[in-house]
Amino acid sequence: MLRVVNRVFLGLVGLVLLVLGGSVLAVGLGAPVPSWWIHDSEHDVLLSEAERTRWRDDGWWWPVVIAVLAVLLLLVLWWLVAVLRRRRLAEVLVDTGDGEGAVLRGRALENVLTQEAGQVDGVDRARAHLTGRRTAPEARVRLALEPHVDPGTALTDFTTGALAHARTSAGLESLPAEVRLQGVKHGAERVS
Template sequence: MLTAINRVLIGLAGLVLLALGGAVLAVGLGAPAPSGWIHDGRHDVLLTAAERTHWRGAGWWWPTVLAALAVLLLLSLWWLTAQLRRRRLTEVLVDTGDGEGALLRGRALETVLATDAAHQQGVAHAQAVLRGRRTAPEVRVWLQLDPDVPPREALDDLTAQALAHARDSAALKRLPAEVRLTSVKHRVERVT
């Protein structure tokens, strides 16, 4: 969802900036101003003195402006924190037994887990993403199953094989998993 919001916001900002910048550039170079445009010619100012002081005496003006700016600031801060938040776990702390520990790359564990899951009977494609904290990772697994595979068997195999291997190899006490199962689409067979 965040990717869609980013694309929409960046696309809208780009279109607005392109339209305004192009129009200002065209009027500044001497092209006739479009109808309803705020500038009449190349030496016109952005806001006249009357336009700048028009709403100064109204009691609702400054609270409205400050509220709009506060909402804009809060939305900008939300967007910035959403961008900076990491979606994937970059490393997992492995207890080596000597008190020091070792760091295992998150992508390496994801790749091994997905490869192990993809080699299961009836799994066409597998993908894994680590989340959580490095001392308590969680995994989200997507399995694309062949059409004739019962989901219960695939889930049992994943739990007994791929997830157990990942948990044991990283010396984790527990590895909670969210598994999403889909089926490979296949063509309808014709009966004659």
């Protein structure tokens, strides 16, 4: 969901900047002035002397402008950090026992964990993601359970089965997991 919002937001911002920048460039190069343009001709400046000095004598103007720009800058930086931060673990460092190490792709371990979790009795769907550091990974797992399944039993089967296999196969001392359980909702069917 966040990925879709980011792409739509970036697309809209890019489109607005492209239209405004392109129109400024076109008018500056002598193209006819569009009807929605804020000035009358290509020789008008964007901010006249009167517009630039209009609020200079008011004491509240510049602190408000600086505060609004600072808040906008912080929001843009927060968004940029949120977009660039990796949510998934790309690789897991496996201790091979000989002083060397091997690298296991995070997606491969996620896929195996998802497939094994999906084979637990009563689990309709499973999804696993690895987070954390490559030397200390953590798993986030969602299990969609059938209505007849006891959640405690399904969780025990998952932790002693799929999660234990993933931990031992990757040579990890521990593999903490956050498991979210949800029930599967089946649609009503007509019985004749």
